Amino acid sequence: MQKHNFSAGPCILPQSVFRKAADALIDYNGIGLSIIEISHRSKEFVEVMERARSLAISHLGLEGKGYKALFLQGGASMQFLMVAYNLLQDKAGYLNTGTWSTKAIKEAKLFGDLVEVASSKDQNFNYIPKGYEIPSGLDYLHLTSNNTIFGTQIKDLPQTDASLVCDMSSDIFSREMDFSKFDLIYAGAQKNMGPAGTTLVVVKEDILGKVSRTIPSMLDYQVHLGKDSMFNTPAVFAVYTSMLTLEWLEQQGGVSAVEKINNDKAALLYGEIDRNPLFKGFVADAADRSTMNATFTINDDAQADRFNALWQEAGINGLNGHRSVGGYRASMYNALPLSSVQVLVDVMQEFERTA
DSSP states (O other): OOOEEOOSSSOOOOHHHHHHHHHHHHOSTTSSSOTTTSOTTSHHHHHHHHHHHHHHHHHTTOTTTTEEEEEESSHHHHHHHHHHHHHOSSEEEEEEOSHHHHHHHHHHTTTSEEEEEEEOGGGTTOSOOOSOOOOSSOSEEEEESEETTTTEEOOSOOOOSSEEEEEOTTTTTSSOOOGGGOSEEEEEGGGTTSOTTOEEEEEEGGGSSOOOSOOOGGGOHHHHHHTTTOSSOOOHHHHHHHHHHHHHHHHHTOHHHHHHHHHHHHHHHHHHHHHOTTEEESOSSGGGBOSSEEEEEESOGGGHHHHHHHHHHTTEESOBOOTTTOSEEEEOOTTSOHHHHHHHHHHHHHHHHTO
16 A cells, blocks of 8 residues: 655655665666765765755756855754854854754754743644844844744745844755845755755854854864765765655756645645635634644544554655644655645545544
């Protein structure tokens, strides 16, 4: 039976990427060695790293604008620490829209003064704050563009004179934006780009080197830039698979093309959530709904076992909501086909017909 993978991460990847990655595990490009046993200093892997970094910059439309891409380790959680280590001199602002921004705030408080400019914690993060004031004189303002757990997504960027930093772990490369408005973007690969093990960081070089503290080498963006992401042994397989995914994205027509498909998937599922009287969306304002992670509940918990049986029988995987929210979460990352969303919608309609 075909599986329809709505897991929030590790993410669904294109089948063509799986096949190429599987072949490379046995024999990379006919050299008689696996991609995971060649030297990370070899010509073959250096080309992989440079290709992955170049594609990341290209897909974001940042060529020639002073940005560099890095593939680092430690996940997005390490970036909560690295951002503050490298950028926080006096005061930083954070918009608190969920679990991950809360964790980022915790780390940043170790390095300096911090202003929580707004928060949606009062309603279990089921909306995006709006109309808040941003203090002047911030070293940077940190956002989380998409909230995987709660299913919200920032659609309009705040106006600020501070450097804009963004955790895009769960919606990187999923929609067009003016990415030049950001000075630093980071994203754990396992949500929309590749397997767990590497994290993409895209940084405008001229914002670095301005803090007075001594930064440990492994946490210093400038050190990693100076070594082209090769300061230490990188996560070879994760970088290679991310490169394959970025090549696949290029073949689909880039971010603009995949955004249209993502919008169609989201419209199909949210349309059913709103139409079907047995379900209710978690996010308070439809304008804040994520195109990547749709969160919803059934109105009668006594019917949960029946609904669970239906979607499991249909080959759907990873639909359970996060423990802090409950209900259901359908993660619709770039590689998830529209047909899989249709299967879920059909199940929801069957659930209604047999109620």
